[in-house]
Amino acid sequence: MSDELYKEIILEHWKDPHHYGILKKADIDVTEMNELCGDEIRVMVKLNQGKIEGFSFVVRGCSIAKAGGSILSDLVIGKKILDVKKITPEKFLKEIGVEFTPARTKCALLAYSTLQKAI
């Protein structure tokens, strides 16, 4: 049995997600659903002069969706919106560094897709 999917990185972010919670006075505050499994994510972003100054999220979903949000937060905070837009799904998945099955790729990209759609 391989533990590839549930590598330490996923479990650590799942237990202790970064930037998890409500961001007050956010400029962007969107909620999206993954229809396949009913997972729900709320993504909040604070913008300042074309940059992502603050990011937080709350998720009702699986460990991979949660870890995806956590890893995304570390990646995008402080970055220019234009640069964030340039991050492709493939690039983001590489950042996580875990091989996902097609069904779980959707979970991993839940936060990412929500953010890209909103900006």
Next chain:
Amino acid sequence: MAQTNFNPLKIKKDFPIFKNNPGIVYLDSTASSQKPQIVIDAVTNYYEKYYAPIHRGLYGLAQKSTDMYENARQKVAKFINAENEEIVFTGNASEAINLSAYGWARKFLKKGDVIVLTEMEHHSNIIPWIMIKKKCGVELFYLPYDKDLRLDYKKLFSSKIDLKRIKLVTITHASNVLGTINPVKEIIRYYKNKGIKAKFLVDGAQSIPHIKIDVKDIDCDFFAFSSHKMLGPSGVGVLYAKKEILEEMDPLFFGGQMIKIVTKESATWADIPARFEVGTGRKEAVIGLGAAVDYLEKTGLKNIEKHENELTKYGLKLFKKFEKYIDLYGPKTPENRLSVFSFNFKDIHAHDSADILNRSKVCVRSGHHCAQVLMKCLDVIATARASLYLYNTKEDLDKLGSAFEEVIKIFKLQ
């Protein structure tokens, strides 16, 4: 005649899927069952030896094909103690319920009428009634369940509903999430004795694979089910309705096969049940369903029920053992209960546990199981679900237990 000695290991051998997927632990029969060789053979034989259109040709092969099709209808009718003309073939249970909604309810219900349903219904027995509510202005009343997740059908009488306004009561015979078997016969009798003059629909999608059905004994007006959950092929389902109800119902689809006389401006309808079966029939699926009925009768539903009840008891013990880690959503007692176990590891999403179980070749479902109303009542977004059928064994449940240990290990649960 039913077999007297039921041996689950022998039963498993009747299902080629297990030979072709060694080691697989199939625990998703509530979604769809596996098929025994005789059902597969019935479909193949029909294609290889008897295939021809039905209800049309005068030549021998077409006649044989028609006989086989109508013979399957007889088998199904006998299986549930109905008359042949009370069996309408539809695409599945969902279409059967829609036929009763649009063919009957839409014609006869009006503003102010009430439809009673339950919080444990599948979407297929909710959405058609929401549509009827939108179209006819009826009200919907949902019966709740009690602490042991059994239907609290007497709650109706402490509600503010005017009993005279109730025109339809529609209840699932068994919950696809909780495993609860609802005592539909007692419920119908109880409601009728209290003066409720409604029609009664039973969603039998989850009961007919497991327990003996007698529609006359239950005394329901409609009974809906799907072939694919009871060992038969996909693509066919059944709406049973009492003859006098079918006679007054409107057809839903129009075209070939459902007519008597057609002119440029008008048409008259064929007799029941043909009136509700538009176009070319689902021949191979219907014939396969007939073979599935044969198989169930030969095996004996009493035997199946007894075997599955043993599995339910064993399963409940397993979940008891893991109760520190796992919440089980369903009755904790084995009576009137299917071997269906919806569960969640505390704090762990159903997708995570299902994914880990899958690595031990344990196939369970995860998600909302087409029961979002129930999910909301249970206050969960999703559950994992292990569901068993006649070919499952205690060893399968042992493997589920070992796979649980893996989840505990990977997520480092204390």
